[in-house]
Amino acid sequence: MVDLSGRVAIVTGAGGGLGREHALLLARQGAKVLVNDLGGAADGTGASLSAAEKVVSEIKSAGGEAIANGASVTDYAEVEAMVADVIARWGRVDILVNNAGILRDRTFAKMDLADFRAVVDVHLMGAVNCTKAVWDLMRDQGYGRIVMTTSSSGLYGNFGQSNYGAAKLALVGFMQTLGLEGEKYNVRVNCLAPTAATRMLEGLMPQNMLDALAPAQVSPAVLALVSEAAPNRAIICAGAGSFEEANITLTSGIFVPPGEDAAEQILSRYAELTDRDGEIVPERGGVQGDVELRKAGFRLAVTQEA
Structure with a gap:
């Protein structure tokens, strides 16, 4: 069993769906978890801490340790404050799972550039902001595990998702370089390409397929990628209990x-x-x-x- 006792994790977008399952699993394996979620709609509008607080309650009810945070990953000052809160409470950050994301799907011909920028800002720059805020801490302590959430839409394309696909493939390039730069400091960086039934997929697949794609079946890949034995610079695909590696x-x-x-x-x-x-x-x-x-x-x- 992967033992995360003594490890401290930050999971973004963890108020529901994949992020919630990631946070619950890391906590069950012994990690102290900051549950970050802006609490907005699937398109990024709105904000509420209630979703993150509910996940924290679940973790605490199961005997774990967690705190809620509502920082927007697009605001670096808020992200820095989030990391400072973790350090003040637990003294370190060992794990970062960049999971926060939004969708604003349209064909490129019909897409407003504001919607393109918004998706890139959350997925790509949100991951950049969170990673920058923990990077020196992980290098200095000689340990870190970072997971970027990419997508098959970025790896292979998907109709109507030029903004999402561009951001998701950019995360692969970000991961590849950070994996090289962090290797000598024992900071390993990997990508997860999940297929899961979240609110982002509602209405896009038949219900029986959505039922088969339970988010909890993806989270073991995250656990492997944040473990002490994690690989470096891998792109792991996961869905419906199946796991693959993608390569460029x-x-x-x-x-x-x-x-x-x-x-x-x-x-x-x-x-x-x-x-x-x-x-x-x-x-x-x-x-x-x-x-x-x-x-x-x-x-x-x-x-x-x-």
Whole structure:
């Protein structure tokens, strides 16, 4: 069993759905949990602390320790104050689960840019704000586990979710770099891509499918990703009791000498360029350049830094 005794966790968007289940599970495994939730509607409007307080009551009733917080993840001053409250009460922060999010779905042609910015602000900048507020604390104590909530909409696209998809894939890039920067400090950063029946999916799926996608079946992935044995820089997909890993890969590709017909060669050899036999998962951004220079005939004596 994963033991989180003595660990302190912050879970954002934890007043209901996935966040609630994450918070309850971490608390059952011994963590002290700050339950953050603005308490707004699915589109981000409104605010109330009641949802977070209800989850705190559930945790306390089960013998755990928790506090409620209503900070908006989009307001860095509020986030800093939230972290300061955790430090004042429990002295450290070991775990951050960036779960808060909103939806404002429309096709891009019909989408107001204000709705695009609002979704990016909550999902991406909300995670950035919360992570920034705990980053130095985790580095200084030599321990930290951070989970970003990405989505299949970001990894693979989804009609009507250009704002949501853009924010969710941006979190993968954020995770990849932080995982590299935090590794020597034992700060591990990963992504979760959940499929769960939350209020964001109401009306989008038949009820029998929603019933199968209980949020509680996703939370074991979060527990694994915040454990002492957590991986680093993984994208774990989870839903209906199933777990997978997503990867961004690089094919072996082709070399096309400079020339006026370079574009035509790319098109005519496109099947070869995209052949996935021998593809790799680069361990850092600079690997792409390494591969390309080798195909161009260069021998790299020193590994390039990204």
